[in-house]
Amino acid sequence: MYNFDKIVNRKNTNCYKWDSLTAKYEGVDDIIPMGIADMDFEVCTEIEQAFKERIKHPVYGYSLDVNKELAPIIYDRYKKKGYDIKLDDIVIGTGVVYIINLIIRTFTKVGDKIVLPTPYYTPFGTVIENNDRIILPCKMKLVDGIYKMDLESIENQIDEKTTMFIFCNPHNPTGRIFDEEEMLEVVDFCQRHNLLIISDEIHSDFTLTKSFQPIININEFAKNNTFTVSSCTKTYNLAGLKVAFCFISNPQLRELYSKAAKHTGLGSVNVFGIEAIKATYLKGQQWEKEMLEYIKENRDYVLDFFAEKLPNIKVNPSEGTYVLWIDFTKSGKNVEEIQNILINECKVELNDGRIYGGYVGFGRMNIALPRCCLIEACDRIYSVFK
Template sequence: MMDFEKVIDRNKTNSMKWDFYPDRYGADDLWPMWVADMDFQTPQPVLDAMQEVVNHGIFGYHRRPSSLFDATTGWLKKRFDWDVDNNQIVFTPGVVPAISHLIQTFTEEGDGVIIQPPVYYPFYALVQNNKRTLVRNPLKETEEGFTVDLEDLEKKMQAGAKMLLLCSPHNPIGRVWSEKELTEIAKLAETYNVFVVSDEIHADLILEGKHTPFAKVAADREVETMTCLAPSKTFNLASLQLSYVVFENSRSQKAYEAHLQREFVGIDNPFATVAAEAAYRHGEEWLESLLEYVRNNVRYVKEYIETNIPEMKVIEPEGTYLIWIDMRGLNKSDKELENWLRKNAKLALSEGHIFGEEGSGFVRINAACPRTTLEEGLKRLKKAYENA
């Protein structure tokens, strides 16, 4: 079983988080806690499966075997009690490219695509780079936490938006949407004939409660639903670029597959295939241990900040290994907060404003790391606060 306390040096491995943060943050002495990948090795069965491919030594053209489909649908059934047939799955080279192709296939230039900020920042580019109209349905901040503004969502759908990009669980807020919330969204999507693309890449990373696939909630309604998933966040396999879309409508699936064929998208690599299959078949025990470790890390961050930096507030995530921290109590502008974090705290964090204007005054911290890594980052934050 993996020792999550073990610190693995990622410097000089072409790691985006550890080697390339100077390009983004303009300094080379920062402590990186930004990119949403983990500082943990993937499960041993995954490493063993990939080693077999290396040992074979031939990396010619590759096709995905039926066993990968079997392992994938088996995982969805086991984790979410979700019955998905192998023929409902279309594999893709990453969730972000998959969403881009879904936008291209099912909307036209100028069509409205709804996002729910503060939200995963590539969503903005996906809409705008494809020349669609960005429609904002900001989350509501309440005393009980963040929730969907259903009244505003209905107005945006009623006005003619064609697609909703649903982030479930939500990044960066960490909300795991309840079945009731998802049902209300499904009702609106059915009423106004809106496509729902549900990005569920963090679905396996549930810290509190349970994840409900949007497609399960929408199953009894006439809602066009496409669900984007991957083993990448779950098992730290992002660079292998393997994801998949689950379709509920075979006609829509064929249209999407035809689009991918026109774009020559679809060739997989053997490392991604064997890694995904091994993870889904043999990675569950590792995942449960990971989740418990991350839960403890989240509790540590919350208690540390409450004790040492009372002007900040931790929005405790229900899902993901990402922590949304409210720093508005410091009374700094986005630029001032950015400079303070980089120059005083010597930290590379994801500033909240990149997720939308609603994220102003917040930051996102990655807690999927050994406790000592987390401790170093928090010590830097405390020192900067005390010296302010």
């Protein structure tokens, strides 16, 4: 049994979630940060032990080709998850966002348009714009409380400059796990318009209420035109180690990507990233199982709490991920002031919905924290919004 109720003091560890609070909110103390998507749980002891064993060797020099050592481990893990991949499809990289950045730079041109369903994970938009590409937003529609793709809404905006589609499943920030039928619609849309697909599936272990299927399994077009990016770091709370991987079934695309990775150095992995993949996928299964159960219980607590005590604040019933998408627009408060109210009155930090594509009055809540802290945060929100 692992102890997810334990409170870990992360202050003064150069922790972005905790150590940035003073600078961001000067004069406001005792904030519970529930924005940045890493966990406030200790890593499993098996991972910690693997790092300690590596530290015993006093040299941390350059590594051999990490693909040869790590790809078979990743392959076994993802074949068990149902991925239709081959060993050669796997390429290791520095991190999910770094890999996405490299794919965009390699396979699109300056001025190209990239379809991005909204709300979207903020770094997707940042990477597109920082590379002088153009976001083509595709606003998802809310159907019976569930976010769904609305591809028809952008059909007349697709032109020869539209070259790529960024898909995120499970979806960040809404928590959707897309059905096979929905993914087929995305794939058909991309095939019709000759779009490459980036599929961020880093949250695919977080199947809270339904099963997950990778988009590359949909059909041959998806398999041959998709870059699937993932990592062990989200599931095992190792984001600071910067290690990830990409599945590229099309050999021509894989060769071009690999050349670009060598030129930029983004195919390299740090020493402890290597140990992370080995330790998590070979020894971390029990911790993962218990962590997922704890996250499910946290999710259910928040859903029940808001439904009973704050019914005008709508919490999207996340199917995957450990973040919840919350709609405060009917809370009775000025929607422009929601973030200020949360910080200054509730002393709870959620990520502001505006950074996910302009969703004023929304917030993203990270529920990967000890239950007592989650309960305290909900109580604080209730005391102000009741």
